[in-house]
Amino acid sequence: MTADATAGDHLGHVARGGLLGLAGSGVAAVGAFALALVVTRGFDAETAGSFFATTTLFTLLATACGLGVDAGLARFLLRLEARSAAHDVRRTLRLAIGPAVAVASLLALVGTLVAGPLAGLLGLGAEGDRLLRVAAVALPFAVAADLCLAATRALGRIRTTVGVDRILRTVVQLGTAGLVVALGGGPVLLVAGWAAAYLLSAAVAVVLLRSFLATRPAGAPASPDASPDPSPDPDLARSFWSFTWPRGVAGLAQASVQKADIVLVAVLLSPAHAALYTAATRFVAVGQMANQAIYQVLQPRFTAILITEDRATLRTVFGVSTTWGMVLIWPLYLLVACSPVLYLSLFGDSYADATSAVVVVVVMALTMLVSIAAGPVDTLLLMAGRSGLSMTNALVAVALDIGLCLLLLPRIGIAGAAIAWAAAVVTRSGLAFWQVRRHVGVSPQPGHLLGVALVPVVCFALPALALTASGSTALLPWAAVTLASLVAYAVALHALRARLSLDELVAALRRRPTPVLPSTSPTSAQELACASER
Template identity: 45%
Template sequence: MSSVAGSQLERIARGGTAALAGAGVAAVANFAVVVVITQAFSKDDAGALFSASSLFLIVLAVAGLGIETGLGRFVLRHVAEGRWDWARACLSNTALVTVTVSAVAAVGLWVAAAPIAVAIGISGDEGPGLIRVFSVAVVAAAVGHWALGASRAFANIAQTVLIDKLARSLMQLGLVAACAAAATGLIPLAVAWVAPAVLLAPVAVIGLLRVTRRTFPADAPRGRAPGAVREFWLFTAPRSIAQVAQLIVQRLDIILIAAMLTPAAAAVYTAATRFVPLGQLGQQAIAQVVQPRFTHLLATEQRAALGEVFRTTTAWNIAVAWPIYLVVASMAGVYLQLFGSGFAADGVAVVLVMAVGMLVGIAAGPIDTILLMAGRSWLSLGNALAALVIDLVGCLVLIPPLGILGAAVAWCAAIVTKSVLAYVQVGLHVGLSPISRASVIVAVSAVVAFAVPGAILTLTGHANVFTLIGLLVLGGCVYAAALWRNRSVLRLRALRALLPGRRRNA
């Protein structure tokens, strides 16, 4: 391994481990939120909340306009080149755009709350009020999201970990649990779900101000720098559409199921697919850290080091996410029991299909990040739109005859298509592949340690909570031993950067 790649991997390990720890807490908290809601509230109420919150997240993606990726590409570059006015221009312009777009979206949701509620399958009297609760939170949540993305553009992951992954997730879980204990109605539950994003937005902005004060010299110029804004949006515009398309793929199926079937069906589908973010959050944590590293290596034309870092981080992605998906898929019935009665009958097939899609998506590694940082944002846009079309058409065609399984098949097809397209494009335009000996070793180890024994337990009728715990403990030991045996191939020595002495000297 080259010294450059080793240095970059150590930096990724430092930031990635902190981000991954935060993502782990957030994943468990978000999962617990769904468990609490499905256990304490009716399927209709749970499905109504899941449909409305999915719409809220899509609106936030629209308000975000892909700004996070654009800031990650340009801010550190401008700072490194001493173009302080250009960096400031990117920040101030994106702040104004975020506030403007989110305000328009919030007003639209408030005014059209009644027809929107009916359109997304919420037909009760509480529907308009539910939509208006989320509309009030749009601006603050969008600004908080922008501030955290801007902090990450300065390679500051701590703000995201502390504010979003830890504080927001745990606060949301606590408030939702309080609603469940008090047996409140749907409106208070929605307030509890969305309130943390609003309350923590000012904290995120204050954190960003502290980062910029430490970074910018006191005498840094404050010119308008129109060239910076133009360059920023030429890159970010296609990513804006791509980000919206990506989140629509993640959330549209819940809304369509509520609208085309029932909110209760949407509740079952949400529970069956809740395991997906458990692995995705680890992938996102690593992606947030590698983005500036990829930018640096591409800008300095260190392609060999870039390839090593790309392949190694792909193996790390697989190492974190595959065990989660394989355990859930192999013991899907036990997993669905966590959400209450009546979820396993229709949910097992959904779990299996979704797991297949995510195994493929994770195996591709941070491939979309490579495309973006290589300046191929239009290709990323094309991939996102292709996935959106496949998911939308698939849902419309397959949900009527297959129910929630049809939505899962459409989603899986969209994810696999997007991953394959990006794999081919990165190979053609950047000359890289995520596949390596390390990723194969990790994948095979995960299958042997978790999928095979889990499937045997299920097929022989011995799958239950106790055997699931045994699988996690014993399979985890086997898996850890396999990773340690192959620590050189997996570049685990980069994790030495986590030691206190190494961290101070880095």
Template identity: 40%
Template sequence: MPGPDAGSGGGPNLNKLARGGALNLVGAGFAGVQGIAIVSVIAHLYSARLAGSFFAATSLFLILSAVAGLGTDAGLLRWLPRHLALGDRRAAGRTVPIALVPVLATAAAGGLALALAAPWAAGHIGADDPDQVAGMLRVLAAFLPIAAAHDALLAVTRGHGAQRPTVLIDKIVRQALQVAGVVAAAQVSGNAALLALAWVAPYLPCLLAAIVWYRRIARRPVQAAGDGAEPVPFRLLAGDFWRFTAPRSIAQICQTAFQRADIVLVAALSSPTEAAIYTAATRFIPVSQLATQAVQNVMQPAVSRLMALDDKAGAQRIFAVCAAWNLALCWPVHLAIAVGAPVYVGSFGERYAGSGEIATVILAMAMLVATATGARDVMLLMAGRSGLSLANQGTALAVNLVLNVLLIPPLGIAGAALARAGGLLVRTALALVQVRRILGMSPASSGLLWAAGSALTCFGAVPLAVRLAAGDGAGALFAGLVPGTVLYLVLLWFGRERLALTAFTSLLPGRGGQKTAIAVPDPASARSIHVPGN
């Protein structure tokens, strides 16, 4: 469905989003396979006790990495495209150290704190063998500044509109090195510290690659502020950046804690073995989130630019189209996992079955709701509402933690799944209402409904009917998913106009694709727009 003024060169078009999204999807596919592979490798090559302690330790590392990131990924993806859209490349360049220096300082302090607290933390998440877990935590602590710098620099490249660095460096190379390193470490010895080193060491070469890539971008000719305007004072530039980013830094911590704290709590309140089962059972969530991130990575700078140019209609169009694309990608995964939970959980080993199936189904159902409502948080952030994003993330985390403490002791990992599902639904509902009431935007569209109906039919009804008739085995699941997948592709083809899938024809050799542009005002007319920091 072409937008107005298809020939306008002023704004991003859906062909461009499709190209960037397709590239990110390739990376998401690689990362998803490697994410499942690394959990499967650890589950099969190491004891459930050591695997659970490792998953808890790396979850703690990722939470601390989010703390050290200070929300600068969202800040960079909001401010860099805005400066560039208004022709001020100098301000864009000066924003990078404003973000990066505090991140490095915080990461160094966090790494030191983790190293010093390693014995205490190991006593809680690795009670069976605290010395080995303490060794893991010390190794991870040494790499915390490297990981934080790696993530921040890749966010800088995305802010400049370059998607390839994140896809190649983070989604493909880093995770491939992690899988290879974990396999190699298992062949050498079963030492926990060596396992942690194999997992975290790839951040170093990937950081060096990110630095090289950013330097290539930074060497491009720098123009003065548009129309010969005076450069924005450094203090004002930093103030605007951190007024928006400071609430986001806390929200980022809440978001990562929401995704990872339950693994740590299962290890502490139940056992490391249960934490390993829970990690395996819920591994499909990060995999499906990779598809969501693939869409959001191209959506964020486009929405930021349109918001800067006061094009609300263009931003709404991107919101609705990307919501439909996201649902079309994620619902098949969640429905197939829910229907085939016995096969999915059993693939990690017999000891992972049973309670792991219940947790998988609970969270797959919750994820259907979350992925049906679009990138709500992105819309709030790109509109400068980082305070609301913080409130939503904090509320969801509070609900999650309280329910975890109440439900894990009596219900085990099923209780942890119910806790995460509760927090997820609260966060989704809050953001959806806010986007509608404050921004006047909605993810609803005919394409969203078409994708939802198609996915429910092809990955819910069809494989469930086959499972009821033929049993729970892998063969029955395969027999249901193959015709379901074929039918789904056919339905997507018939609904391609509603879903704006015609934008992807630009990927075909020798085809420019249907121009699906979103007209925006001339940047010169938008330079006087005031953009609040929060």
């Protein structure tokens, strides 16, 4: 297979999986918004607040209990399959998922024991301890579901994640919430229905993973004389966890960057300021969900390419995926950055009148433009075996975020939190960008990125800035300008389809997918852990 054909095959996987992931993320985003409407309209503010506090805590704990295993599976499973080590694939799943579920089970037990004091600390109300105990039961199931789905993604299948996590769980949680409201149930029943979705997801995810593994090809032996199923590698567990534990720390640090500023705003200023800051930052998550859909597909693609040490293909896939990300997500952030008052008015006049909130919106939108233009640098850094560098970057970012929040919040209010967050995100992306260029030899081309950026800037930013300068906040003019921008953007994308790699996107979608397994591969866990660092 030629280098162009190999790159095209990988891009085909990214295109098909990315579009499927985007569709699933769209369903999840709509479902999450609808769930918020059902809960806030069906219950009083105190009950709704207790529900959201409980579910947020649950989500953070589930992330912590994951221990970074999803990244470890994405790096190891294809490599083990490439050397026909079917038993080591299953060993890896056991040694990865088992400890994570055990940690979640222990934390769930502790949570049930301290539910009373914890509910009082969080201000969850009279039934807060019952809410926490009900949610705690589902914690191990949530972790099991997430990691079983991560295993199928690591082996190249995204549709199980879309079907189970994005659609099934979302629909069940929204449906049970609606049913509880219709029947006049209370907050405990509401949390129970929300948590039950994880029990169902875990059962379906386990069945699908077992079925998927049973249909996987054994792969090609590393050499003609090699055994089709090599003996178990005694270093596998050590190699896996030496790579994975830094990723677990990095994941916690990343979650802290996303949440710590909101907590610090509430503590150092007031809950009212925290509500304003939260509303001003909601748009960030929309683009991040789209980005995550692409990056989840890229993990196994990068792994498959790194096994073969095909740097030309790696550069092509990295560069094209960065271009596609900018083409897809930049318009959203440009529109928000250029019309912050209109965006804030969706939450009410008091939000739109807050100058500090406008600063928050602009700073965060511009920061996300930089982050997306850097490309999937952290994903590539992880799949190249540099989980320690990823962890260091995340810890530097969270320290910078918290430190600047403590310094700036008392002086300039919530704008200080936005500046701190922006500094943390840009620093983390910048470090990963430099490290990928140094250790992997891959980085976007600045001239190409500038050319890609000009298209959404001209089509979306300039018209939005002109309308903002006119002082209009009426929805009809903004809808007309946005529609005109979309038409102009479609025309520009068609005219520049070769430069923006959109021809490759169309060709990739049409190309029949083929498995990408190397003809030669590392033969031990130690080599697996180090192969792509050479």
